Amino acid sequence: MEYLLHILIYIGIYSILSVSLNLLVGYTGILSIAHAAFYGVGAYVAALMALKLHSPFILNLLLGIIAAGILGALIGIPSLRIKDDYFVIATFAFQVIVFSVLNNWVSFTSGPMGLPGIPQPDIFGLKISSHIEFLILVTLLAALVFWISNRVVKSPFGRVLKAIREDEVFAQSFGKNIFAFKLKVFMISAALAAIAGVMYATYISFIDPTSFTIMESIFIISIVIIGGAGNLWGSVIGAVVLVALPELLRFVGLPNAVAANIRQILYGSLLVIFMMWRPQGFIGEYFFKQESENQ
Amino acid sequence: MRENMADFLTVDSLNKSFDGIVALENFSCKIKKKGILGLIGPNGAGKSTFFNVLTGFITCDSGKTNFMGTEITGKSADKIARMGISRTFQDLRLIRQIRVLDNILLCFRDQPGEKLRNTFIKNSLVRKKEKENKKKAVALLEYAGIADKAGSLANDLSYGQQKLLSITCCLAADADLLLLDEPVSGLNPVMIEKILSIISELPEKGKSVILIEHNMEAIMQISDRIIFMDTGKKISEGTPQEVRSDPRIIEAYLD
Incomplete structure (x- = not known):
């Protein structure tokens, strides 16, 4: 039972990450591989606040969100001015920078040793400690992230995002400031990812930089693409499938060391299979590589 | 003069x-x-x-x-x-993967709903304006004679209808x-x-x-x-x- 709840909590955390990344990848058509950086910043801000200042959970959560939003602006302002593949490479660079800072600023982040003993959330006297309590909190926060994202994509603002995804020149010719729209959605996406980070840190109670590497970014992108870019429910379905599926490997009776490698192979194969035969994912509306197909 | x-x-x-x-x-x-x-x-x-x-x-x-x-x-x-100033393009640009109606809605100028904060704190204003714009958009599509295609993807229109739509977009922008x-x-x-x-x-x-x-x-x-x-x-x-x-x-x- 505990094990099942643990999986469900992970699904909640990854749903937050994939829904927030979908705003960029699926709706705006910009592929960022810095998502794990924002996830990590949320986790580290909340953990350091709790450990060093003993500040309350809600404040830590808010500060994690704000810090990731600001970092989103700092990363977005230079990188969103460049396009397509170059943007991907720029976000890759920032992802590596954030990881290096977390890993090497030992006096502040403890570097590779990580931060143990992160206290569990305490929301105005309500202590979150059991699995079921964590699951409820994660589910509520995931629902909030979904609601915010849904509001964004269904609004006229979201309509402009889709227009940017399809044809920037057209959107610009009708007065839309492409950079401003991209920057706003980039900041929102980063800020929402931090919520997942805060939950991860307080749930596991230990974080180290290896949880927030480029591999993690790619895993989140896989969820978005396999679930379906441009569809928020797709990201939830993607999170369920990609988090739960490897767990099934445990029941096949493979040794743990082998299972971990098989998991990576599985993600990679799934991504290749989907890109080749079902580029819109399970229920996505946005095809990757659509333009080249049309032309 | x-x-x-x-x-x-x-x-x-x-x-x-x-x-x-x-x-x-x-x-x-x-x-x-x-x-x-x-x-x-x-x-x-x-x-x-x-x-x-x-x-x-x-x-x-x-x-x-x-x-x-x-x-x-x-x-x-x-x-x-x-x-x-609005324009059309020689290579006919439209947002092809959204509906015809949404193409028109996109092109209106000064939409309060395009400001992100309004979507959260002034949602009733956004909805009201969106409703008005929808009426205007339908009227424009009727004027252009493609109102029956309002719900189709822009991509599914004929070439001629797409050209018509691109001009209708300029009308929506009220340039x-x-x-x-x-x-x-x-x-x-x-x-x-x-x-x-x-x-x-x-x-x-x-x-x-x-x-x-x-x-x-x-x-x-x-x-x-x-x-x-x-x-x-x-x-x-x-x-x-x-x-x-x-x-x-x-x-x-x-x-």
């Missing part, structure tokens, strides 16, 4: 070259309010480059453009669009100046008739138009002035009658 002409759009000796190839050379023109100016000339004459410079998609090497009393040279494309790049090329006679009638009704609505077109019959029919361009230069300018009898144009075009 002359004063009025100077006030609307004045283009003063634009120059633009790409790697030594001259696309615009001392190109000047004026358009009066509610006028329809036709641009003709062979391929590569610089007509589309002129549109791109005017709308801020390309920066010119030198020259000035004044629109309704404001210098717009060097301003960004989106800023110029917000000031009231004062519309730049139409080959609005009737490649269309059947019925669709040509329909689009020409929409364009010729624009001056009554207070709009001015510059159009590029290779269909001589069409452009002579609806323009009140014509400019003939070649190799980036203005070769001649006048009323359709004057231009029609210009030997240089007869040679290039009408023989």
Whole structure:
């Protein structure tokens, strides 16, 4: 039972990450591989606040969100001015920078040793400690992230995002400031990812930089693409499938060391299979590589 | 009257070259309010480059453009669009993977719902405006005769309907100046008739138009002035009658 709840909590955390990344990848058509950086910043801000200042959970959560939003602006302002593949490479660079800072600023982040003993959330006297309590909190926060994202994509603002995804020149010719729209959605996406980070840190109670590497970014992108870019429910379905599926490997009776490698192979194969035969994912509306197909 | 002409759009000796190839050379023109100016000339004459410079998609090497009393040279494309210049593209741009109705809705100017904070703190205002815009959009689609396609993806329209939609988008933007790049090329006679009638009704609505077109019959029919361009230069300018009898144009075009 505990094990099942643990999986469900992970699904909640990854749903937050994939829904927030979908705003960029699926709706705006910009592929960022810095998502794990924002996830990590949320986790580290909340953990350091709790450990060093003993500040309350809600404040830590808010500060994690704000810090990731600001970092989103700092990363977005230079990188969103460049396009397509170059943007991907720029976000890759920032992802590596954030990881290096977390890993090497030992006096502040403890570097590779990580931060143990992160206290569990305490929301105005309500202590979150059991699995079921964590699951409820994660589910509520995931629902909030979904609601915010849904509001964004269904609004006229979201309509402009889709227009940017399809044809920037057209959107610009009708007065839309492409950079401003991209920057706003980039900041929102980063800020929402931090919520997942805060939950991860307080749930596991230990974080180290290896949880927030480029591999993690790619895993989140896989969820978005396999679930379906441009569809928020797709990201939830993607999170369920990609988090739960490897767990099934445990029941096949493979040794743990082998299972971990098989998991990576599985993600990679799934991504290749989907890109080749079902580029819109399970229920996505946005095809990757659509333009080249049309032309 | 002359004063009025100077006030609307004045283009003063634009120059633009790409790697030594001259696309615009001392190109000047004026358009009066509610006028329809036709641009003709062979391929590569610089007509589309002129549109791109005017709308801020390309920066010119030198020259000035004044629109309704404001210098717009060097301003960004989106800023110029917000000031009231809309355009269509020769390669027919639309947002193909969203509905026809959403294409129109996208093009309205000054939407409160495009400000992110309004989506969360003034959602009732956003919804109200969206409702109004939907009504306007449906009315525009009815005017264009494609209201029955409102719910289809723009991609599923015929080529002619897509061209019609791209012009309807400019109407939604309620621009004062519309730049139409080959609005009737490649269309059947019925669709040509329909689009020409929409364009010729624009001056009554207070709009001015510059159009590029290779269909001589069409452009002579609806323009009140014509400019003939070649190799980036203005070769001649006048009323359709004057231009029609210009030997240089007869040679290039009408023989």
